[in-house]
Structure formats: C-alpha cells, structure tokens
Amino acid sequence: MDSETPGEILDATGRALCEHGYAELTIKDIAAESSLSTAAIHYHFDTKEELLNAFLDHLIEDFEERLATDPDGPSERLSAFLEAVFTPAEKGSGAFAVALMELKSQAPYQETYRDRFRRMDGRMREEIETTVSEGTASGVFAETDPGTVARFVVTAINGGHVREVALGEGPSETRAVVEDFLEARLGWTPEGDA
Amino acid sequence: MDSETPGEILDATGRALCEHGYAELTIKDIAAESSLSTAAIHYHFDTKEELLNAFLDHLIEDFEERLATDPDGPSERLSAFLEAVFTPAEKGSGAFAVALMELKSQAPYQETYRDRFRRMDGRMREEIETTVSEGTASGVFAETDPGTVARFVVTAINGGHVREVALGEGPSETRAVVEDFLEARLGWTPEGDA
DNA sequence: AGTCCCTTACTAACCAGTCAGTAAGTGCCG
DNA sequence: CGGCACTTACTGACTGGTTAGTAAGGGACT
Numbered sequence: 440m441d442s443e444t445p446g447e448i449l450d451a452t453g454r455a456l457c458e459h460g461y462a463e464l465t466i467k468d469i470a471a472e473s474s475l476s477t478a479a480i481h482y483h484f485d486t487k488e489e490l491l492n493a494f495l496d497h498l499i500e501d502f503e504e505r506l507a508t509d510p511d512g513p514s515e516r517l518s519a520f521l522e523a524v525f526t527p528a529e530k531g532s533g534a535f536a537v538a539l540m541e542l543k544s545q546a547p548y549q550e551t552y553r554d555r556f557r558r559m560d561g562r563m564r565e566e567i568e569t570t571v572s573e574g575t576a577s578g579v580f581a582e583t584d585p586g587t588v589a590r591f592v593v594t595a596i597n598g599g600h601v602r603e604v605a606l607g608e609g610p611s612e613t614r615a616v617v618e619d620f621l622e623a624r625l626g627w628t629p630e631g632d633a
Numbered sequence: 634m635d636s637e638t639p640g641e642i643l644d645a646t647g648r649a650l651c652e653h654g655y656a657e658l659t660i661k662d663i664a665a666e667s668s669l670s671t672a673a674i675h676y677h678f679d680t681k682e683e684l685l686n687a688f689l690d691h692l693i694e695d696f697e698e699r700l701a702t703d704p705d706g707p708s709e710r711l712s713a714f715l716e717a718v719f720t721p722a723e724k725g726s727g728a729f730a731v732a733l734m735e736l737k738s739q740a741p742y743q744e745t746y747r748d749r750f751r752r753m754d755g756r757m758r759e760e761i762e763t764t765v766s767e768g769t770a771s772g773v774f775a776e777t778d779p780g781t782v783a784r785f786v787v788t789a790i791n792g793g794h795v796r797e798v799a800l801g802e803g804p805s806e807t808r809a810v811v812e813d814f815l816e817a818r819l820g821w822t823p824e825g826d827a
Numbered sequence: 828a829g830t831c832c833c834t835t836a837c838t839a840a841c842c843a844g845t846c847a848g849t850a851a852g853t854g855c856c857g
Numbered sequence: 858c859g860g861c862a863c864t865t866a867c868t869g870a871c872t873g874g875t876t877a878g879t880a881a882g883g884g885a886c887t
Contacts, residue, residue: 481843548654594789600792605740
C-alpha cells in the first residue's frame with residue numbers, strides 16, 4: 440500500500456542526470472543509482488520519456504513549494520522570493536540547476552517541457568508583479584512599472600542560472616545584480632529580517 | 634589544396650544539432666546533413682568529441698567576428714554591441730541560440746567547453762566595461778561602476794538566451810530590458826544612428 | 828608509385844524496451 | 858484455518874535496432 444518506489448526512481452533519476460548529463464542518461468544509470476533493476480523502472484514508467492516528464496513535474500513541484508511562503512508585507516515577500524530562488528536546494532549544490540538546465544535545453548524539441556517552463560515563468564513573473572504592485576500602492580516602494588521590474592528579475596534569474604551551469608559561477612553574484620537593481624528601482628533594501 | 638570539407642562538416646553539424654538536439658545527435662545525422670558519408674567525417678575528425686570541440690570553436694569564432702566592429706564613440710560602440718548580440722545570426726532564427734545552449738548545458742561535464750565559455754564571457758564583460766569607462770570619462774555617460782553595469786548586461790544576455798530556448802521567446806523583449814537599464818544607469822539612448 | 832580523400836561494408840558495444848517467471852501479498856469461499 | 862484465484866512488484870535474460878568507430882579498397886591527382 441505504501442510503495443514509495445516511484446519516488447525513489449525520481450530521486451535516482453535526478454542523481455543520474457546530474458552525474459551523466461541528459462545526453463548520456465540511460466535507464467541503466469538510473470537503475471544503478473536506485474535499488475532496482477531496469478525492468479522495475481519500466482514497470483513503473485512505460486517509457487523513458489514518460490519518466491523524464493514525471494521527473495520534470497517533480498522538480499517544478501519542489502520549486503513551487505519553495506516559493507510558497509506567504510509573508511506579511513511586500514518587502515518581506517520580495518526578500519522571501521529572492522531567498523527561495525537563490526538559495527541552493529537542499530540537495531547537492533549546483534545539481535538542481537544543472538538538471539533543470541539540461542531539460543531547458545531540450546525544450547525546443549519537447550513541447551511538454553516548453554509548456555511546463557512557460558507556466559513556471561508565468562508564475563514567477565506574477566508573483567513579482569503583484570508584490571511590486573502592492574508595494575507601490577502602499578508607498579513602501581517607489582513608483583515603477585511592475586511588469587518591467589518582473590521581467591527584469593526573471594531574466595536575471597534565468598541568466599544567473601546559465602552562468603551557474605556554463606561557467607560554474609555561484610548564485611551570489613547574480614543575486615547581487617538583482618538586489619542592486621531592486622534597490623535602485625524600488626528603494627527596497629536586502630534586509631527583510633528583524 | 635583548397636578542401637573546405639571540414640567547413641562543410643562543421644556547418645552540417647550545426648544544422649543537425651539544431652534539428653535533433655545534442656542528446657540525439659549522431660554522426661549519421663551530420664552525414665545526412667552534408668554530402669559525405671559517416672566514414673568521411675571520421676576521416677577529418679577522429680572522434681565525435683573532437684568534432685564537437687571544433688564546432689564550438691567555430692561557433693565562438695563566428696560570434697567574436699560579429700562583435701569585432703569598432704565604431705567611434707562609446708555610445709555607438711554600445712549600440713553596435715547590442716546590435717551584434719541581439720540580432721539573430723544570418724542562419725535560421727533561433728538555431729544559433731539553441732545550438733549554443735545545448736553546448737552550455739553540457740559544460741558541467743566538459744571542461745573544455747567551460748573554458749571556452751568563460752573566455753567568451755570575459756571578453757564580453759571587458760568590452761562593455763571599457764566602453765562604459767570611456768563613456769563616463771568623456772562625460773557621455775552618467776557616473777556608475779562599469780563592472781556592475783557589465784555584469785548586469787551579460788547576465789541579462791544570458792537570461793534572454795535561456796528564454797529564447799526554453800520558452801521560445803524572441804530576443805526583442807530582453808533587448809528592451811537591457812536598453813531600459815542602460816538608459817536609467819548611463820543616460821544612454823537606443824538611437825546610435827545618424 | 829604514392830598519398831589524399833573518400834566509399835562501402837563491417838563490427839563490437841550499447842540501449843530501450845520485452846518477456847517469462849516468481850515471490851509476496853490480498854480477498855474470498857467453505 | 859486452509860486452500861484457491863488473482864494482483865502487485867519485481868528480476869534476469871534477452872532482442873532488435875542503433876551507434877561510434879574501423880578496415881579495406883578505389884579513384885584521382887602529382
């Protein structure tokens with residue numbers, strides 16, 4: 440009844456993906472990373488494609504959970520957002536970033552991937568946009584176009600993401616870029632703490 | 634003596650890479666995209682890896698050539714830089730962006746790729762930094778830290794690049810973000826024309 | 828004759844997915 | 858309780874197709 444095997448497979452997929460890369464990822468690799476045989480993986484996921492789709496869903500779900508902190512004011516909400524985005528996930532440092540970028544570079548060939556990424560992007564933009572709107576309305580932030588700010592922030596996040604993967608750069612540099620921008624545009628300051 | 638076959642192979646590699654993606658790229662695909670057999674490709678490039686390294690060099694060379702326009706003033710130089718970066722390459726629209734992103738996502742597993750990308754990033758940052766320095770020194774641009782501006786611009790370019798690939802977005806949106814930023818920070822305006 | 832560029836034909840390795848079989852339950856009936 | 862039917866979750870062995878790379882040879886130009 441319990442059977443959390445699919446979860447174990449998804450976790451193993453993540454590890455195998457980070458170790459071998461999308462191009463060289465085989466069911467055998469995933470099996471080796473788990474306690475199961477290749478046939479067992481095919482028992483739970485008919486095809487490799489299906490497994491990878493499920494893995495991406497799992498990845499996005501995790502990410503959205505991390506975003507789902509709903510603090511009080513706009514300033515705190517912005518801080519929490521940046522914290523969620525720029526804090527490396529629980530697991531191995533750049534692993535999440537690498538796995539995600541692997542899948543993003545496959546998006547031109549996989550419509551299902553593209554849809555998911557668009558949805559995720561929309562959510563992030565919305566979150567920033569409404570937060571900024573609230574902030575300017577209540578006078579906490581300076582007057583600006585929230586859509587422009589949101590677009591800037593997501594673009595920078597995307598950029599930092601590539602830099603992490605392609606250059607091996609840490610997330611802090613990009614975080615500084617975003618915070619610098621928000622300070623100049625909104626008068627917001629990085630300290631959201633007590 | 635002429636024999637521009639290697640060039641033909643590199644071009645075919647680009648087309649095959651865009652069509653099939655890095656993960657599914659085979660020597661056979663490249664052969665099909667050229668007028669040669671798979672064995673002929675192995676005659677010129679011993680291994681697939683060697684071919685892909687040469688292809689990346691070719692890609693970066695092309696890009697650096699596009700950047701190598703050396704106009705008069707800092708303002709014009711900035712315009713030329715943005716034009717070079719955001720104008721889709723001669724060939725198929727997003728093809729270049731897709732191929733490059735494929736290779737970038739492989740960077741964590743290929744040190745040679747990472748080195749090349751770091752060098753390219755350094756060059757871009759330097760170009761922007763010196764241009765901004767010149768501009769502020771001659772009073773054309775407002776006073777700011779050139780390094781911060783450069784970092785912002787490359788991060789946004791990187792971000793636009795992912796957005797093109799993962800979301801299917803055009804380059805104009807990111808260009809607007811960058812131009813908006815440069816206007817605010819430097820007092821620079823998009824029109825560098827007569 | 829030699830070497831440069833290329834072909835057809837091949838091979839050894841590998842991969843996703845299949846298959847037959849099995850051990851461990853689960854529900855049901857007498 | 859015990860035995861029967863059936864399901865779930867898996868394994869090890871296999872297969873058909875594909876892949877990077879090789880071997881051997883042919884033709885053209887020098």
